[in-house]
Amino acid sequence: QPALTQPASVSGSxxxxxxxxxxxxxxxxxxxxxxxxxxxxxxxxxxxxIYEGTKRPSxxxxxxxxxxxxxxxxxxxxxxxxxxxxxxxxxxxxxxSGFEWVFGGGTKLIVL
Amino acid sequence: xxxxxxxxxxxVKPSQTLSLTCAISGDSVSSNSAAWNWIRQSPxxxxxxxxxxxxxxxxxxxxxxxxxxxxxxxxxxxxxxLSLQLNSVTPEDTAVYYCARSGETSIDYWGQGTLVTVSS
Numbered sequence: 001q002p003a004l005t006q007p008a009s010v011s012g013s014x015x016x017x018x019x020x021x022x023x024x025x026x027x028x029x030x031x032x033x034x035x036x037x038x039x040x041x042x043x044x045x046x047x048x049x050i051y052e053g054t055k056r057p058s059x060x061x062x063x064x065x066x067x068x069x070x071x072x073x074x075x076x077x078x079x080x081x082x083x084x085x086x087x088x089x090x091x092x093x094x095x096x097s098g099f100e101w102v103f104g105g106g107t108k109l110i111v112l
Numbered sequence: 113x114x115x116x117x118x119x120x121x122x123x124v125k126p127s128q129t130l131s132l133t134c135a136i137s138g139d140s141v142s143s144n145s146a147a148w149n150w151i152r153q154s155p156x157x158x159x160x161x162x163x164x165x166x167x168x169x170x171x172x173x174x175x176x177x178x179x180x181x182x183x184x185x186x187x188x189x190x191x192x193x194l195s196l197q198l199n200s201v202t203p204e205d206t207a208v209y210y211c212a213r214s215g216e217t218s219i220d221y222w223g224q225g226t227l228v229t230v231s232s
Contacts, residue, residue, distance in 0.1 A: 036219065045224055046222055048220050051217055091159075091218070091219065099174040101214070102161065103159035106158060
C-alpha cells in the first residue's frame with residue numbers, strides 16, 4: 001500500500017482550478033518540508049512539478065502551486081488546460097524506517 | 113541538462129538476477145551534491161523507491177527495507193554510470209524500473225524507464 005494517500009481521480013473543466021490532496025503522517029509530510037509533486041503521462045517518466053512543498057522548477061507553469069498543512073500537502077492547478085490531463089504523484093522524505101522516499105498512489109486528473 | 117539513459121534486459125526468469133545500468137550525462141555519479149536512485153512502478157505497488165547511492169568523501173547506500181536483502185546499487189566512476197542488481201526475483205518484481213537523480217530535497221531527473229518482466 002502506498003505510504004501517502006491521494007484521491008484516485010479528480011476532474012475539472014478547462015479554465016477551472018482543481019486541488020489534489022496528499023495525506024501522510026508525522027513521520028513524513030508532517031515533519032519535513034520536502035514534499036514534491038510529479039506529473040506523469042502514460043508510458044512516460046514522471047516530471048518534477050513542485051519541490052520543497054511550494055517551489056517550481058524552471059520551466060514549470062505558474063498555474064501549478066503547492067501548499068502544506070499539518071500532515072497533508074496539496075497541489076493546485078489553476079486555469080485547467082487539456083494538456084494537464086495526466087497522473088499526479090506526491091512524494092515525501094521520511095525517516096520512519098531510516099532514509100526513504102515515499103510516494104502517493106497517484107491521482108488521475110480528468111479535464112472534462 | 114542532466115540525462116539518464118537506461119539499458120538492460122526486459123525479461124528475467126524467476127529466481128535469477130535482474131541487472132540494469134543507467135548512463136549519466138550532464139552530471140557526475142560522484143557529485144558531492146547529488147544521489148542516484150532506483151525506483152520502480154507497477155500497477156499493484158505504485159511508485160516504490162528502492163534505494164540510492166551517493167558520494168560524500170566516501171560511498172554510501174540506503175535501501176528500502178522490503179528489498180534490502182536482495183538489492184545492490186553501485187556506481188562506476190570510470191563510465192559515469194549507475195547499476196542495479198536485484199537477486200532472487202519473483203513475478204512480483206515485474207515493474208517499470210527507473211533510475212533517477214536526487215538533490216537534497218527532491219528527485220529531479222528520471223531515466224526513460226525499463227519494463228522488466230519476471231517470467232519463465
